[in-house]
Amino acid sequence: MLSKLLIANRGEIAVRVIHTAKALGYRTVAVYSEADANALHVHEADEAVCIGPAQVTASYLNADAILEAARKTGADCIHPGYGFLSENAGFADACKSAGLVFVGPPADAIELMGSKRRSKIAMQEAGVPVVPGFEGNYASDEELIAAAADIGYPLMIKASAGGGGRGMRLVNDESSLADNLKRARSEAKQAFGDDELILEKAVIEPRHVEIQVFADRHANAVYLGERDCSVQRRHQKVVEEAPSPIVTPELRAAMGEAAVKAALACRYEGAGTVEFLVDKDRNFYFLEMNTRLQVEHPVTELITGQDLVAWQLSVAEGRPLPLAQDEIELNGHAIEVRLYAEDPANGFTPQTGPLLVFQPAEGEGLRFDTGVRSGDTITPHYDPMLAKVIAWGQNRDDARRRLIRALEDTLVFGVTTNRYFLSRIIADESFGAGEATTAFLQQSFSQDPSLQPQRPGPRELALAASVLDHGISGQTAWSNAPATTTPIQLEIGDASLELLVRRTGSHLTLDWNGEHHEVIVENLEDGRLCIIDNGVRQYCQYHRDGDSLYFQASGQSWLVRDITHQPAADASGGGSGRIQASMDGAIIEVLIEPGQEVRQGETLVILEAMKMEHPVKADRDGTVGRVLASKGDQVKRSQLLVEITADESAKQEAGA
Structure with a gap:
């Protein structure tokens, strides 16, 4: 009997494994980097050990440090999660040598399936169809x-x-x-x-369908249905669902039997996923086998009613599989999306910074697997996934409808996310018809304006103005408040807007650019606002952070900045000239020097974060004054990097 489990991972998968392990009576041990000292998985575990600095090579990929953490805490088994060391045959062997049970397949199976060349040859020999x-x-x-x-x-x-x-x-x-x-x-x-x-x-525009397999050390192997992972961006999965909308019972049985052959051929143990490409004629071909628990395993859990982590731990203890093939039943439909801190409207750039508010939606058939909470900081050191959002329904449309609502009702303030983009995918007619192939996103969304939410309309501006005017007036009882007239200047994206807000009791009137709009402020409390607009009661969630107002209504969210009391932009070309880092990262190139003339939009500095390069550009024409960043510097979000002036003072300063 195993009793103490160390989870050699971080984020949502570490939290998810900890929850099942605790439910089964295990003591749990988390490992963490210095950057993750206050992370959710650390707080959820019974014990936690720091294994190194933020860099993954010095912490989560440091096998020796992880094994030492197991020795210190008396752990007798290690769950690798996914990513990092989960498919590392050397780590699996090292666990065995240290007297620890590795909750995963044997090292030989990991090594074989880790080679696309060798695994493909092995599958041909086992009679599994492969791509020529x-x-x-x-x-x-x-x-x-x-x-x-x-x-x-x-x-x-x-x-x-x-x-x-x-x-x-x-x-x-x-x-x-x-x-x-x-x-x-x-x-x-x-x-x-x-x-x-x-x-x-090349199989053109195929479906990407994978089979969840499980095997034990008693030569038993089963499959637990399939998952369709065809909606991908740059070969990275965006949406996963079970069952696949194109798989018939006959095709499911054929693919499942082929996947079981694959598992038995490499003497597999534990959870594995055999991935196939399915062409337009429903021919299927072996793609690869992932020798670990997949990111998308929750959809399989929801349609089978089985806890796959519990199965993993049971197999690791040497028990036979909990169910035989004819005992596994599929019920309903489940869809999962990956909620990321990234900006779809700007090349899906990863976002970093404080997560001011994170409040997952609640409702029937919803599941959120997450490793973050309000107050955390999204750093450039790790994958910026905030959560996996999963919805189950009796049928596919029920699951779609619930998932769209869950995305629309989830509050995320502080970082830009792909939330709206995901909800548009699930609502798309082609996806709804079950027609999405691996080319779906490139064909339907690459130039689509729905990559970003619409600009706020009159009702949304009224909501924002209500919050801002309330903050300016300091009134709490609107109906008894004296009449006032307040000018407010807002910045929304790269545009600014001047509003004149007139308030008489609970009635609010807005005028801007010849537009006129009236609302009644019904109720305003911390974080929540209710107004009546043309007889329709409208609710809004909001959060103020200095001059920034984050608010969400009608399934969309916006960031509005109150610039009423900020100095006007310089006439030389737009912004303030105070160029700040857009996220935490490292400066890999400085392209300007003091005294140099620059134009608005010119790249000044190149910042590297999350394995991507991000150009930092001038927001106005002018002359470079101070340059406060050097190549190799580690900088924080909003840190001042460069100052641009519109006169000759910078040149004089540079020559002094």
């Missing part, structure tokens, strides 16, 4: 070019050790093959330390 291609052992570019002529175009280049779309290239013709091979090798070497490549015939 070339799997030469560390083939040279010349060998791959020759093989491509036999395969035909279009084809896919894939990193043998890869995943998540890294080292992957779609090649449409021979003219671009050599360059794409070079790029794929470089990316694979950088990401995985291994530049081995394979080639596969």
Whole structure:
């Protein structure tokens, strides 16, 4: 009997594993980096051990530090979660050598399935359908070019050790093959330390359907239905659902039996996912096997009623599988989306900074798996996923409707998220019809204006003005308040708006740019506002942070800045000239120097955060004054980097 579980991970998956382990009576141990000292998973565990600084290579990828934490706390088993060391055969072996039970498959299975080349060969031998291609052992570019002529175009280049779309290239013709091979090798070497490549015939606009398998050490293996993960951006999953809208009972049985063959062929134990591509004729082909619990496992749990982490722990203790194949039943439909701190309207740029308010929606059939809470800070060190939002319904439309409502009613103030973008995907007609392939997002949303919420209209401006006017007047009893007239200047995105707000008791009148709007303020309390607009009662959630007002209504949210008392922008070209860091990160390039003339929109500094480069640009024409950042500096969000002036004073200062 195992009794104390160390979770070698962070964030929502660590919290999720801790909850099941506690329910089963285990004592739990969290590990954390210095940046995660106050993280939710640390507070949820019975014990916690710091394993190093923020950088993942020095903490969550530091196997020795994790094993030492297990020794210190007396843990007898380790759950790796997903990512980090979860599919690392060396770590699985190290756990075994240290006398610890690794809650996952044997190292041999991890190693085999970690190689796209070797796993594909093994699946062919096991009778599992695979995509035609070339799997030469560390083939040279010349060998791959020759093989491509036999395969035909279009084809896919894939990193043998890869995943998540890294080292992957779609090649449409021979003219671009050599360059794409070079790029794929470089990316694979950088990401995985291994530049081995394979080639596969491209399956155009397929469905990405995966089978959840489980095996025990008694040679039992079952499948628990399928998940459709076709909605992807840059080969990264965005929406997952179970069951797949295109899978028939006959296809489910065929794919499930093939997945079980795959598991038995590599003497698998525990939870695994066999991923397939399904073409328009419902032919399916082995893609890869993930030797861990998947991010999207909750949708399988909701339609089967099974706790997959509990299954993992049971298998790790040597017990037979809890259910036989004919005892597994599927009920209803579940859909999951990944709520990220990112800005879809600006290239899905990761967002960092304080999470002022995070309040998941509540309701029947909803589940939120999260590792954050209000008051946390989203840092550039780790993946910016805030939560997995999952909805279950008796049918697919019930699940869709619940999920849209859950996204619209979830409060996130402080960082920009993809919340609105996700709700538009679920509401899309093509998705609703079950027609979304892996090309869906590129075809339907790449240039779609719904990547960002609409600008606030008269009703939303009235809501914002109500909060701001209330703060200015300091009144709490609106009906007895004296009549006032207040000018308010708002900044919404890159636009500014001047409002004249007249209040008489609970009646509010707004005038701007020739527009006129009247509302009645019914109720205003901390964080919640109710107004009556044209006979319709409208509710709003809000949060004030200095001059910033975050508010949410009608399923959308906005950030409005009160700039009433700020100095007007300089006539030389727009902004204040005080250029600040948009997020925590490292300065990798400084492109200007004091005294240099710059134009609005010109890149001044390049900031690196979350493995992406972010240009920091001038917000006005002028002359560079002080440069407060140097290459290699670690900077914080809103830290002043550069000052731009509109006169000659900066040049004089630079020459002094």
